[in-house]
Amino acid sequence: MARYSDALSRFVRGMSLALHASGPETATVQGAWFNTEEVSTLDLFLDVTAASGTTPSMTVSIETREGAADTPATVGSFAAKTGVASERKRFAGLGKECRYVATITGTTPSFTFALTGVSK
Numbered sequence: 001m002a003r004y005s006d007a008l009s010r011f012v013r014g015m016s017l018a019l020h021a022s023g024p025e026t027a028t029v030q031g032a033w034f035n036t037e038e039v040s041t042l043d044l045f046l047d048v049t050a051a052s053g054t055t056p057s058m059t060v061s062i063e064t065r066e067g068a069a070d071t072p073a074t075v076g077s078f079a080a081k082t083g084v085a086s087e088r089k090r091f092a093g094l095g096k097e098c099r100y101v102a103t104i105t106g107t108t109p110s111f112t113f114a115l116t117g118v119s120k
Helices: none
Strands: 016-025 041-065 073-077 085-092 097-119
Touching: 016 041, 073 085
Parallel strands: none
Antiparallel strands: 016 097, 041 073, 041 085, 041 097
16 A cells, blocks of 8 residues: 655655656756655656657656765666657666656757656
8 A cells, every 4th residue: 555654754665656747848857856765666657748849858867866965876767758658667776765857858848748656
């Protein structure tokens, strides 16, 4: 069962995640850091429902770190998206905290996407 441990202020295995609600983005965006101390993998689903602009491209990566003073390291990335698409991917090798970074490039690009999944 999905749950959030209020006592520990962290996500635990089986937690459903909504990292980015479906909505448009026109520039690089990053999510807030979330605690993954008790999580071994993230099974994530990227759903791009609209893309526009001249040569638009978006790459969504998962970053991790051990603490606020650490430099983030990239755990992995979804394949670059240039239009409507969806992809599932498992991310492992997580530190104590993770976040997503959606790097958006092109001329007047816009991507409408959602990033959801489950922690395991």
